[in-house]
Amino acid sequence: MKGIFPKAIMVALLGASLTTPLQAHAYQEPTDYVHMKTENMTVYSAYGAKIAASEKQGTYSVKANIVNNRQPLEVEIFKNGQSGVLKQMVKKGVMEPVAYRDEGDRVVATIHNNAELKFAYPVQIYFHDIANSTYSSYITALAERGIVQGRTSDNFGVNDSLTRAQFSALLARAFSFQQEQTKQFKDVDAKKSWFGGHVGALHSLGIINGKAPNTFDPNGKITRQQAILMLGRTLDAVDFVPEEYDTLPYQDSNAFQGELLRYTQTLYGIGALDYNTNLLPNQYITRGQFAKMLALSLEAAGRL
Numbered sequence: 001m002k003g004i005f006p007k008a009i010m011v012a013l014l015g016a017s018l019t020t021p022l023q024a025h026a027y028q029e030p031t032d033y034v035h036m037k038t039e040n041m042t043v044y045s046a047y048g049a050k051i052a053a054s055e056k057q058g059t060y061s062v063k064a065n066i067v068n069n070r071q072p073l074e075v076e077i078f079k080n081g082q083s084g085v086l087k088q089m090v091k092k093g094v095m096e097p098v099a100y101r102d103e104g105d106r107v108v109a110t111i112h113n114n115a116e117l118k119f120a121y122p123v124q125i126y127f128h129d130i131a132n133s134t135y136s137s138y139i140t141a142l143a144e145r146g147i148v149q150g151r152t153s154d155n156f157g158v159n160d161s162l163t164r165a166q167f168s169a170l171l172a173r174a175f176s177f178q179q180e181q182t183k184q185f186k187d188v189d190a191k192k193s194w195f196g197g198h199v200g201a202l203h204s205l206g207i208i209n210g211k212a213p214n215t216f217d218p219n220g221k222i223t224r225q226q227a228i229l230m231l232g233r234t235l236d237a238v239d240f241v242p243e244e245y246d247t248l249p250y251q252d253s254n255a256f257q258g259e260l261l262r263y264t265q266t267l268y269g270i271g272a273l274d275y276n277t278n279l280l281p282n283q284y285i286t287r288g289q290f291a292k293m294l295a296l297s298l299e300a301a302g303r304l
Helices: 136-145 164-174 196-204 224-237 258-269 287-300
Strands: 034-037 041-045 051-056 059-064 073-078 085-091 094-097 099-102 106-111 115-120
Touching: 034 051, 041 051, 041 059, 059 073, 085 106, 094 164, 106 115, 136 287, 164 196, 164 224, 164 287, 224 258, 224 287, 258 287
Parallel strands: none
Antiparallel strands: 034 041, 041 073, 051 059, 059 115, 073 106, 085 094, 085 115, 099 106
């Protein structure tokens, strides 16, 4: 699915040359789309939304009558001398990541809720444990956007595992999905759990399921196979279509079928999976491994 805007280049951001696939953004170049322009911003919708957009003193406000995780808006903002990381203000003094790609003179963001956007100084990264890691550039790129955080201010925990709650929050935050509360899972408190809205957003899109119909298991760990499935479903949800499905080099992937095979081929094709003899699908995924998978999935979808 071809986007309205040209393909983004990620090399400078990640600090390494990356093979970039054909990108599929949130919108086709439609025959009838609506848009709203201000001095430095254009907001696009392929869904017939009524858009109200304004900008004042470096704050870009966007409101629409149809904005959700299945019908987002694409926002083009020309920098005109502004620098830093684009973020969205969720309440006074609190800013969160927004999915966007940097095209030099402008950024193109995908938003799933009404938003106030603003450029902010990037987070300074001091993770000592990523200095010699092959995942360093991906962790840094995500951390500068505020998508990932360290275990402490100077330790990322590159080899630590991820829980289902942590994974849900990272994935929803990275793609800036609108949070949705869910009442289906008895072990997810809609009012008190910090991850409830993220789980609800992913569950509503068919990206993540519970361990049982009424149990989410937020403290359970994520395997590599589960991460592949959920990232693949996420790419489907944002209409990414790969150019082709690559042949897998892994000896332990011969029995893969259906969506697991297709998503593994997709992620391997965009470079998100390490090249090893075995994929080790049942091994718990590390924070470093997932950072690479997430960064390259975002880039493939035109959101980093």
